[in-house]
Each structure stands twice: as C-alpha cells, then as structure tokens.
Amino acid sequence: MVIADLYRKTIFLDTAPLIYYIEGNSSYQDKLNDVFKANTNGDFIFITSCITLLEVLVKPLREGEKELANKYKKILTSAVGISIFEISNDIALKAAELRAIYNLRTPDALQFATAIEYKADYFLTNDNRLKSLKQVSSVLLSELQ
Helix, strand or coil: CCCCHCCCCEECCHHHHHHHHHCCCCCCCHHHHHHHHHCCCCCCEEEHHHHHHHHHHHHHHCCCCHHHHHHHHHHHCCCCCCECCCCCHHHHHHHHHHHHHHHCHHHHHHHHHHHHCCCCCCCCCHHHHHCCCCCEEEEEHHHHC
C-alpha cells in the first residue's frame, strides 16, 4: 500500500509502529518517518486508545527512562494529528466478541474494538495475526511503500 492511499482517512495507530518510530531502531524507520510526516502535515489523522498509552509506557517506566516516557505521553496526549480514546463499555463488549471469535489477546481485542467503534479506515500495525479481522483493514508496516 502506498502511503498516499491513507490520505484523508482515519488510521488506527497500534502500539508497535509508535514504538518503532519514537525509538528509531526499526527496519521500517524510513516508512514510519514518511507516515508520521504525512500525519503531521494533516494528510490523515491517527486515532488510538488508552491501551497504546499504557503499552508504550511500561518499558520506559520499568527502566527508569523518564524522558522517553514523557515523550510518549506528550505525543499521545497532545499531538495535533493524534486522538486517543478511552475504553467504553461498548468497546469492552465488542472486544469480548472479538476475543471469542478470533481468540485475540485482551489488549489486541480492545485496540481493534476501538478502531471499529471510532470507524477507522485502516489499522496500522506490525501484527500479522490481525490481518484475519475484516471489520477494519489492517495494514502491516511491511506493506507500506
């Protein structure tokens, strides 16, 4: 998928792409730089859930990397092109359905249910297992051009 195909769309940002982008130690760095630049330019919006905030903070907090933890918090809570949503009862119910049908882990089910609830056009991830869900089209980092 060409990054321009994401323009004027709502993209659910899963945890791994954000970690790869911020920490800069991924073979996908050039693609991620292009994706985040397009987001910053207003070409599309990112949405995500508070699960992403939880997941990106665990390692920096565990390792005492307060600066990195603050960087994640700032990006997710105040960046112009990113909206972060809380988990509602409706999302929890949808996540339970997804877990039952697809045998997903709870965090993945909550992430995907949030994408469904907020009508994301695409789900940007690096988790190949999520490609089997059809409610929102998953885009793997390896598929970006």
